[in-house]
Amino acid sequence: MKNAADGIIYIGKAVNLRSRVRQYFRQSAQEASPKLKSLSPNIATFEYIVTDSEIEALILENTLIKKHRPRYNVLLKDDKSYAYLKLTMDETFPRLIIARQVKKDKARYFGPFVSSQTRTDILEAVQKIWPIRTCAKKLGENPANFERPCLNYHIGRCKAPCNGLISREEYGVMIQEVLAVLNGKTGGIVKRLEAEMAANAANMEFEKAAYLRDKINALRVLDEQQKLDTAGADDQDVLGIAKNGDTALVQIFFVRGGKMTGREQLMMTGAQDQDASDIVTGFVKQFYSETTLIPGEIVLGHDLPERGLLAAWLSHLRGAAVSVTVAKKGEKLGLCELAANNAKLSLDQFGEHIAREHARTTSAADELFAALSIPASAGGAERIEAYDISNTSGVLAVGSMVVFENGKPKNSDYRKFRIKYGDGQSDHDSLREVIARRFLRYKQELEDGGEHGKFLKLPRLILMDGAAAQVAAAEGILEDLGIDIPVAGMVKDNRHRTSSLLYKGREVTLPRKSEGFKLLTRIQDEVHRFAVEYHRRLREREMTRSRLDDIRGIGPARRKALMRHFKDIDTIRFAGEAELAAIPGMTAAAAKAVYEYFYTE
Numbered sequence: 001m002k003n004a005a006d007g008i009i010y011i012g013k014a015v016n017l018r019s020r021v022r023q024y025f026r027q028s029a030q031e032a033s034p035k036l037k038s039l040s041p042n043i044a045t046f047e048y049i050v051t052d053s054e055i056e057a058l059i060l061e062n063t064l065i066k067k068h069r070p071r072y073n074v075l076l077k078d079d080k081s082y083a084y085l086k087l088t089m090d091e092t093f094p095r096l097i098i099a100r101q102v103k104k105d106k107a108r109y110f111g112p113f114v115s116s117q118t119r120t121d122i123l124e125a126v127q128k129i130w131p132i133r134t135c136a137k138k139l140g141e142n143p144a145n146f147e148r149p150c151l152n153y154h155i156g157r158c159k160a161p162c163n164g165l166i167s168r169e170e171y172g173v174m175i176q177e178v179l180a181v182l183n184g185k186t187g188g189i190v191k192r193l194e195a196e197m198a199a200n201a202a203n204m205e206f207e208k209a210a211y212l213r214d215k216i217n218a219l220r221v222l223d224e225q226q227k228l229d230t231a232g233a234d235d236q237d238v239l240g241i242a243k244n245g246d247t248a249l250v251q252i253f254f255v256r257g258g259k260m261t262g263r264e265q266l267m268m269t270g271a272q273d274q275d276a277s278d279i280v281t282g283f284v285k286q287f288y289s290e291t292t293l294i295p296g297e298i299v300l301g302h303d304l305p306e307r308g309l310l311a312a313w314l315s316h317l318r319g320a321a322v323s324v325t326v327a328k329k330g331e332k333l334g335l336c337e338l339a340a341n342n343a344k345l346s347l348d349q350f351g352e353h354i355a356r357e358h359a360r361t362t363s364a365a366d367e368l369f370a371a372l373s374i375p376a377s378a379g380g381a382e383r384i385e386a387y388d389i390s391n392t393s394g395v396l397a398v399g400s401m402v403v404f405e406n407g408k409p410k411n412s413d414y415r416k417f418r419i420k421y422g423d424g425q426s427d428h429d430s431l432r433e434v435i436a437r438r439f440l441r442y443k444q445e446l447e448d449g450g451e452h453g454k455f456l457k458l459p460r461l462i463l464m465d466g467a468a469a470q471v472a473a474a475e476g477i478l479e480d481l482g483i484d485i486p487v488a489g490m491v492k493d494n495r496h497r498t499s500s501l502l503y504k505g506r507e508v509t510l511p512r513k514s515e516g517f518k519l520l521t522r523i524q525d526e527v528h529r530f531a532v533e534y535h536r537r538l539r540e541r542e543m544t545r546s547r548l549d550d551i552r553g554i555g556p557a558r559r560k561a562l563m564r565h566f567k568d569i570d571t572i573r574f575a576g577e578a579e580l581a582a583i584p585g586m587t588a589a590a591a592k593a594v595y596e597y598f599y600t601e
Helices: 017-023 026-030 034-042 055-070 114-128 168-182 187-202 206-225 276-288 307-318 330-360 364-371 425-449 468-481 516-543 556-566 569-573 578-579 587-600
Strands: 083-087 096-099 107-115 236-244 247-256 259-269 297-300 322-326 383-394 395-405 415-418 461-465 485-491 498-502 506-508
Touching: 017 107, 026 034, 026 187, 026 587, 055 276, 055 307, 083 114, 096 114, 096 415, 107 168, 114 168, 114 206, 168 187, 187 206, 236 276, 236 485, 247 276, 247 330, 259 276, 259 330, 276 307, 307 322, 307 578, 364 516, 383 516, 395 425, 395 516, 415 425, 415 516, 425 468, 461 468, 461 516, 468 485, 498 516, 556 569, 578 587
Parallel strands: 236 297, 297 322, 383 461, 461 485
Antiparallel strands: 083 096, 083 107, 236 247, 247 259, 383 395, 395 415, 485 498, 498 506
């Protein structure tokens, strides 16, 4: 459903489209639903997509809601992909690492973890109990003498497979134990360790016994903290909700093996005119589409109109039966009430904080757009892109692009540009290049029909760190490309502090204590920081660059071999061709290239 400005304001689905659309305009339905009363007058046009099944429609609805974030759909706050623990089973010596995406590879995934602290605690506990490697070195079947062991080996946190100090079979035993524990099977390992501890104590090997005791205690703590990657018949998620104005909080109790093992709570926005069933339905769709941790049963305190459809969809995602039940009595009802009470307590406790955060971010963006007389968006995010240039006398010039959506920085959309053309001394020319490259990429991705391009999202406002010249540079490029986006310059005073905006040839000043001015200051500071940080990193890289990097045929492996043998550049400089060629990995041609490089200096 779209408004008069062609902005998407609501996305839904229906088996009978005619019947579903008609209800939005019935007087009785509008009187019964505050949501319909607010939505219906704003509907100007419809657009629809036909699917083959209800499940396909549900999946498409969820995808489109996440993409367009319409005003009248309830939205999961801070929508993101949660972290997993990944055991890299496709490597000769596997690692346990943090992953944001579940890929179709040979790795084993555990999670997801809404709480980063829980994930970190489990990762650290596993690495403390089993000294498996944490580095990303590519190790073959026989990595002996790869290089000298790192600090982790010397402090007992790694067995140094990179140096051949542990066999693949021994390492494999550790990995199997890690797998067992992450799958909740700690009992057998604890019993074995207890027997070993008792034997060591009987042999008066008390240090070994104490080490095993600490390992057993760590295992028991880990067993309490972890969440399993598979869900059995006794596994449930119990949901409770509380609502206050436009905000709702959903509390989830994780019940595993008949015991409550943890809880999480997530905020949702856009709940003003939604009833409990709408909020829970929106949450289930958005939350469980992002997770592989789907239990055998989801317990609710409210019935849902499409409960059967949701159960079928969740079963499809999980690959096994999932039931969505409404608690009416007994322990399940008690847990639902407990979850709802906890949700209400949390919302009451943090309600004022949520309101302040809204004023600091979303309201600040609204103030900024209002000051420039830019109309509010049609239900979409208030996206702002800001640009800056950093260089040292024209050397290593770089450009930065930072993104703010609804008053908050969106780090995943930040971009860096190394200036390729010109001498880098003119900020005006450098900004023209950055803007041209950014929006040419947009047009290319649009022509390619890509849905997930890095530059496909367009901002509603572009901010340049500078005044008239910088604004003119951006406006000229956008006009040449046929893209209509307002551009403003972020002006600083004589003390290099944010002062105002230059927009359409006039200076626009915001009250210094307003949230809009504070947002402008944050954006200008952030784009400058990002540019300077990238420039500094490039300078440091240039300063630490080896002279060997300039020699044709000398790559990282040969450079390392030469430095390991000769210790410093001066010794290499005076070495003969034969001496250079004798180094492992060097060839006669490479030795000649090194010799001639220094000989002809």
